[in-house]
Amino acid sequence: MNVLHYISSFFSDSSHWHGYDGIPTRLREHIQYSLIALAIAAAIGLPVGLLTGHTGRGGNTVAFVATAGRALPSFGLLVLMFVLLGLGLTPVMIPLVVLAVPPILVTTYEAVRTVDPSPVDAARGMGMAESRVLFQVELPVALPLILSGLRSAAIQIVSTATIAAYVSLGGLGRYIVDGLYQRNYEKVVGGASLVAILALVTLGFFWAVARFTVSPGVRRRAL
Amino acid sequence: MSAGLFDIPSDLQNTYWGLVVQHLREALIPVVVGLVVALPVAQLCVRLRWLYPPVLWVTTILYAIPSLAFFVVLIDYTGQTETTVMIPLGVYSLVVFVPAIVDGVRSVPQETLDAATAMGLGPVRRYFQVQLPIAAPAIIAGLRVATVSSISLVSVGMLIGNQGGLGNLLNDGMIYHQNRLVWLSVIGTAVLAILADALLVLVRLLVTPWMPRGSRKPRPVDEPEPVTAVLEDAVR
Numbered sequence: 001m002n003v004l005h006y007i008s009s010f011f012s013d014s015s016h017w018h019g020y021d022g023i024p025t026r027l028r029e030h031i032q033y034s035l036i037a038l039a040i041a042a043a044i045g046l047p048v049g050l051l052t053g054h055t056g057r058g059g060n061t062v063a064f065v066a067t068a069g070r071a072l073p074s075f076g077l078l079v080l081m082f083v084l085l086g087l088g089l090t091p092v093m094i095p096l097v098v099l100a101v102p103p104i105l106v107t108t109y110e111a112v113r114t115v116d117p118s119p120v121d122a123a124r125g126m127g128m129a130e131s132r133v134l135f136q137v138e139l140p141v142a143l144p145l146i147l148s149g150l151r152s153a154a155i156q157i158v159s160t161a162t163i164a165a166y167v168s169l170g171g172l173g174r175y176i177v178d179g180l181y182q183r184n185y186e187k188v189v190g191g192a193s194l195v196a197i198l199a200l201v202t203l204g205f206f207w208a209v210a211r212f213t214v215s216p217g218v219r220r221r222a223l
Numbered sequence: 224m225s226a227g228l229f230d231i232p233s234d235l236q237n238t239y240w241g242l243v244v245q246h247l248r249e250a251l252i253p254v255v256v257g258l259v260v261a262l263p264v265a266q267l268c269v270r271l272r273w274l275y276p277p278v279l280w281v282t283t284i285l286y287a288i289p290s291l292a293f294f295v296v297l298i299d300y301t302g303q304t305e306t307t308v309m310i311p312l313g314v315y316s317l318v319v320f321v322p323a324i325v326d327g328v329r330s331v332p333q334e335t336l337d338a339a340t341a342m343g344l345g346p347v348r349r350y351f352q353v354q355l356p357i358a359a360p361a362i363i364a365g366l367r368v369a370t371v372s373s374i375s376l377v378s379v380g381m382l383i384g385n386q387g388g389l390g391n392l393l394n395d396g397m398i399y400h401q402n403r404l405v406w407l408s409v410i411g412t413a414v415l416a417i418l419a420d421a422l423l424v425l426v427r428l429l430v431t432p433w434m435p436r437g438s439r440k441p442r443p444v445d446e447p448e449p450v451t452a453v454l455e456d457a458v459r
Contacts, residue, residue, distance in 0.1 A: 159289030
């Protein structure tokens, strides 16, 4: 009996494919939590990162947020929010957003700040307004790094949303947590492989987004 | 209740400081092993340029695997032990180190290497006395990321048979409705991470006396911040 055997028997069991504990339901829940958390984190991190990177101010604050965000243990924060706020989506969203904002904020700030200053100066010299300099010059050049920040935040969210099952939430982590309690190793490994696949799909999704949105000139130089 | 601040339930069969020691052991051994393995791998990637892109792909994919998934798959081989927690953390550290070291070693100018060769340094001495010291800021930036995220991730080990150091307090805090235990876990872990980070900053100042220090830098162009930004990409 090896891991591959467990995985194949988990996926071939038809009872795992429907109902409230079926793979489609759990997958939908997991994606739903992840997307909400990523949207909130991006709504906070992207504007602040673009603005601080464009003006070059607030670097120390950004660095502080990054260090604080890294130092906070995600799992501990999840349980803390659960015991303080009780059952629900909010106590899970708070740690997910707190974890995802620092990578988005820091990479966006660094990406915009480190854009080659000569095209930016040229754009100003052509009479572009500051907002156009930011969105038409700095943003396209900084895009690969900004996307990598979003990708790392998304992957972090997907893996932490797995642990959310421990505080009674749905999602793919349910299989792992329930399986561990029920000593049903097939379920544990099946859940783990689903989570790993979802994380890899996220990785592939961001690769594809970068492939289609980053301008060819920038891409060639980035390599 | 007359329990002291750091008193913890007896079912954990440990003291608070015992858990701190377990936490540090599970977090730091993988980082050290990861660094030792990463050095030759990175050197190979510097020597054979074509090897670096595929290695980078493999490490990116490995890094995307969620920690809990990694832990539970290993249970079948190593059981619910500290080893099961340490193997994934070691892999994550390795993944952070390889690009950090490669970028650091590659940033050494060719003239510097030529000068070292002209002074009669062999490849081994050149590596240890010239390349590694110049790459030190980038390597330590990687060390900081790996150490801090490793300390944070150990807590998840609680789910696989109470192997999570301070994270073990989380479960007891929940089932006994004692928020104090959860606070002890979260704040304790955060303090360990911040102390380790501060210690590494201190180490960087000590091993790179030539770098600008203090708050009044002329222009922070040579600061290793771009490297940090790229590494941030690898934080989970």
